[in-house]
Amino acid sequence: MPPPPAARAKVLAAFTEILVTTGERAATLDAVADRAGVSKGGLLYHFGSKDALVDGLVEHLTELITADVATMRAAPEGPVAYLLRTSSDVDAEFDRSYLAVAELARGAYPHARGALDTAERAWTDAVTEAVGDPAVARAVVLLSDGIYHRTSLGAAPPELDELLELVRRLGSTPAA
Amino acid sequence: MPPPPAARAKVLAAFTEILVTTGERAATLDAVADRAGVSKGGLLYHFGSKDALVDGLVEHLTELITADVATMRAAPEGPVAYLLRTSSDVDAEFDRSYLAVAELARGAYPHARGALDTAERAWTDAVTEAVGDPAVARAVVLLSDGIYHRTSLGAAPPELDELLELVRRLGSTPAA
DNA sequence: GTCTATATTTGGATAGAC
């Protein structure tokens, strides 16, 4: 298939941006078109409706998840450090997309949760393989969720080294 | 001062409800008035504008935070178990209010973050006193944030016992 | 204190020119 027109990508980037920084309420077609540098008519040529725009963003995130999980599994620092580090990585495309879709899922588009659940499961699987103990893996992903929660509220990220030290302690301590 | 009219409380409860279940977008004056069983005019008598309604909810949460922190510090199970348990307590008034205000803070009312930051600091202080190690306390509050994140997306809460066991392990292991 | 209009603005979507 032909490469998707650049305008489509610009629209999705603008939509993401507004969702993350100002929330679902502010992500109107007018605002998205403005930020993308196209007219509302132009936007609606690429995405026939607001629902189609939402679907476009969810599909884009789904693709990014596949790539991110592969990167995570191949990361030299290991899956745990990769996950915890990138959870507050506000500038990376993947994390912005994740936060944007979370915004939609909490709001008027609950079906967007599917993509988020997929990411959660993939993360848990990869972390479980790395740390062995499934309970520790679940806790690590929960910590990552906590970091996302704070990031979405604009708070400062926690110290990565501190968290890794705690996870190391969990991993090296035998269960009761 | 005289007791606040019951209608005020009903309006705040309705606002909270809609924010938590359907998001900021759906929390229109019409929808809130409907759910509270009053007319839009009636609502606007008590809260002169949407901003005033938001301020009312933030102030209400601020009061609830004070009470919750006192309960947490006095909890027989201890602050850690109390915090982690109530983080997925979708039915309690405090937690619904917290999620509702988080919804506002992520959206068009960033000043609502003040109340959330207050809660976060109070939780961290109380947990630090209980576990000793500030790093462990920060991790516990991060786990609690993660649970809130999931709850706000409608996912099932994690196993409390599993988390407490992990925290116990952290507490009883000397730092490297 | 609470209601029923009603004014004003904004958001989503269509039609049709270029």
Place this chain on the structure above:
DNA sequence: GTCTATCCAAATATAGAC
């Protein structure tokens, strides 16, 4: 493929009756 113009519905807010 992108724009302008326009329609319709929804959202905030006001005025004034009860």
